[in-house]
């Protein structure tokens with residue numbers, strides 16, 4: 402069996418995949434990230450490790466850990482884990498949806514030159530990326546900056562706890578802002594220009610490469626056999642794509658987890674000419690198989706918008722009961738429109754000051770209208786991403802994954818808003834499954850992801866309802882107008 406571990410933003414998920422690619426068991430330990438200030442988000446990496454151990458204890462309650470043959474870890478992207486020279490965590494990780502570094506992004510882009518920076522990395526610099534966080538620390542927390550010995554991502558930290566090896570992979574390095582996505586290597590130009598220490602950035606691997614073996618003490622504590630290989634693993638969106646068989650340009654992935662993404666593999670290696678056709682709010686990153694790349698639009702607060710709504714209004718109902726209330730309301734939520742910019746937005750606005758709005762409230766609106774409008778608003782934001790992706794890739798079909806896939810209504814709303822058929826993944830633990838598949842490839846059990854996924858990818862097809870599509874098309878225009886009218890940009 403192969404073990405997949407996913408350090409999600411809302412919980413750590415662990416899964417076991419058998420050698421036929423079937424999901425044997427899954428377990429999750431949920432948590433929430435800290436929001437110490439408006440626009441900030443942080444999480445203690447040690448909590449991710451504790452959650453991993455707890456989730457594994459649950460997973461192995463009725464499964465034999467000695468049957469695990471390889472391990473793949475994945476996790477949220479960009480969230481900076483900083484270690485000192487003793488391997489201790491210096492401070493809480495600053496997460497992918499943190500917006501504190503708008504000034505540092507501008508400073509870096511001014512220093513290097515915006516066009517040059519984009520050519521060097523294939524991307525613009527978003528506040529959630531790792532580089533501006535390092536620059537922020539230099540200015541605001543010099544006592545922490547001085548202690549930095551390693552900069553890596555959440556899944557790399559778990560790999561380090563498992564193996565003692567400091568490493569990262571090309572998919573996560575892509576989201577640091579210090580990485581040459583075209584050549585799949587650290588960008589020495591940026592490192593030199595910004596006077597960063599090149600030793601902070603770990604040795605690079607392709608996602609499927611083995612970085613080391615589980616340490617004796619850890620193997621003993623979990624009950625694993627001695628010497629189990631751990632692969633480098635991949636960023637969560639790349640892993641989710643692999644877990645859903647999305648690694649060629651014919652198929653795309655849409656995910657609604659804490660964040661929302663629209664992802665398509667790119668046909669050819671992305672070059673300067675490709676960049677001229679590509680909106681700069683899209684991400685161009687290395688994919689999890691050697692010599693492959695993808696383009697991605699990101700909505701920062703997707704599933705998290707519904708979670709926020711539940712907390713903000715102290716609603717006791719679970720997601721299922723909450724969504725029942727939305728079901729009773731017709732498409733369009735009686736004219737109520739929500740913009741999900743609760744922690745700024747990347748695609749299409751790249752605006753850390755964008756904020757959420759409920760627009761069009763009237764005396765007829767009830768709780769169900771608000772819940773449905775949140776689900777619709779998140780879907781509109783993914784339509785914004787989809788529109789930009791359509792300009793650069795022709796994709797025959799999209800698979801939908803993430804926690805929101807548990808809801809039939811949300812999946813249908815998304816199909817109606819986008820006006821495209823969606824294949825709904827049978828499993829919502831896409832990233833963890835993808836990590837386990839990559840582990841299977843890493844130890845030569847499978848050659849390609851579809852050898853693992855073809856038997857298990859039973860996906861329901863969700864076809865859009867044409868009447869609803871027309872209505873949503875009109876609401877989408879109003880949704881876009883809200884940002885245009887209220888934006889401070």
Ligand SMILES: Nc1ncnc2c1ncn2[C@@H]1O[C@H](COP(=O)(O)OP(=O)(O)O)[C@@H](O)[C@H]1O
Pocket residue numbers: 409410411412657658659660703704705706707708720721724803804805806807808811
């Ligand atoms: N039963 C459900 N119905 C609809 N949405 C759900 C349900 N359970 C969870 N979600 C949504 O899924 C999100 C979490 O998705 P998940 O993929 O687990 O996120 P992450 O990987 O970021 O931790 C929640 O924020 C919530 O909006």
Ligand SMILES: O=C(CO)[C@@H](O)[C@H](O)COP(=O)(O)O
Pocket residue numbers: 409410411476477478479497498529576637638658659660661662684699
């Ligand atoms: O920042 C991004 C992608 O660039 C996010 O997609 C994070 O990778 C978090 O993912 P989830 O926890 O929502 O899966």
